[in-house]
Amino acid sequence: MSTLPHGATAPDLIDMRDVDKVFSNGTIALRGMSLSIKQGEFVSFLGPSGCGKSTALKMIAGLLSVSKGAITVNGHPAGQSRDGSDIGFVFQEATLMPWATVFDNVHLPLKLHGLGKAEARERVDEALAMVGLSNFATSYPRELSGGMRMRVSIARAMVTRPKLLLMDEPFAALDEMTRSKLNDEVLALWKSHGLTVIFVTHSVFESVYLSSRVVVMAARPGRVVHDIPLATDIPRTADYRMSTTYAETCKQVSTALEGTMTHVDLNH
Numbered sequence: 001m002s003t004l005p006h007g008a009t010a011p012d013l014i015d016m017r018d019v020d021k022v023f024s025n026g027t028i029a030l031r032g033m034s035l036s037i038k039q040g041e042f043v044s045f046l047g048p049s050g051c052g053k054s055t056a057l058k059m060i061a062g063l064l065s066v067s068k069g070a071i072t073v074n075g076h077p078a079g080q081s082r083d084g085s086d087i088g089f090v091f092q093e094a095t096l097m098p099w100a101t102v103f104d105n106v107h108l109p110l111k112l113h114g115l116g117k118a119e120a121r122e123r124v125d126e127a128l129a130m131v132g133l134s135n136f137a138t139s140y141p142r143e144l145s146g147g148m149r150m151r152v153s154i155a156r157a158m159v160t161r162p163k164l165l166l167m168d169e170p171f172a173a174l175d176e177m178t179r180s181k182l183n184d185e186v187l188a189l190w191k192s193h194g195l196t197v198i199f200v201t202h203s204v205f206e207s208v209y210l211s212s213r214v215v216v217m218a219a220r221p222g223r224v225v226h227d228i229p230l231a232t233d234i235p236r237t238a239d240y241r242m243s244t245t246y247a248e249t250c251k252q253v254s255t256a257l258e259g260t261m262t263h264v265d266l267n268h
């Protein structure tokens with residue numbers, strides 16, 4: 001358990017203890033990563049290319065094994081929760097089935113759990129409504145814009161009603177306006193569903209706008225070098241993007257990120 005600023009306690013949802021990841025070709029993707037994340041946090045993993053952000057996310061999801069150390073999610077070793085449906089994963093590409101409708105794409109995780117179309121309809125409709133795509137259930141991915149395809153991908157991650165949403169640079173390929181809009185939509189989902197979110201990004205601006213905490217990582221070997229808590233009581237609005245507080249926080253995080261370039265471990 002960790003103590004929140006107002007004195008209440010929230011359980012640690014994720015606990016990473018001294019985690020290493022060494023790939024079979026000898027690459028040390030992560031060394032000694034320790035991190036606790038409380039239920040309800042919005043945490044960004046920010047760092048240069050190759051610092052192990054995606055690797056850390058995939059290990060938390062149980063998609064990759066750890067080489068050393070341990071990761072628990074909700075008290076279970078990563079990847080060993082009862083049915084895996086308490087984690088939603090959104091990749092950089094929307095990775096939709098081009099031959100299937102929006103409805104069928106979002107239905108997929110429930111189908112894999114044995115839920116037929118009729119039984120799943122309410123849940124799929126709910127997920128599509130969450131991302132504003134109720135009118136596109138019968139459309140095909142090729143008929144949608146890049147932003148809409150990413151919304152389908154988010155609906156597919158949310159259809160199992162996960163507690164934890166893992167997002168791996170989901171908006172990197174989108175234009176600035178669509179990206180800002182989707183940032184706001186993810187924040188709204190985070191708040192309304194009491195989610196815990198881990199969001200991988202290269203963007204200082206995006207991490208500061210979204211997060212309650214920015215974990216700055218360095219490469220060679222991948223590791224955590226800064227853990228920066230951010231104020232969450234300031235509403236994330238268009239005004240906030242223009243504020244001096246936002247500019248100053250971006251500068252602080254940017255300086256921390258620039259510092260990662262000098263944090264090369266010469267023993268590696």
Ligand SMILES: Nc1ncnc2c1ncn2[C@@H]1O[C@H](COP(=O)(O)OP(=O)(O)OP(=O)(O)O)[C@@H](O)[C@H]1O
Nearest residue numbers: 023025027029048049050051052053054055056222
């Ligand atoms: N399957 C793999 N086999 C071997 N090496 C890998 C594998 N996956 C990742 N790596 C290496 O591990 C390191 C960390 O990779 P990772 O993709 O986690 O970094 P990242 O911070 O997410 O990078 P980016 O921001 O460019 O996506 C890199 O050096 C990468 O080349």
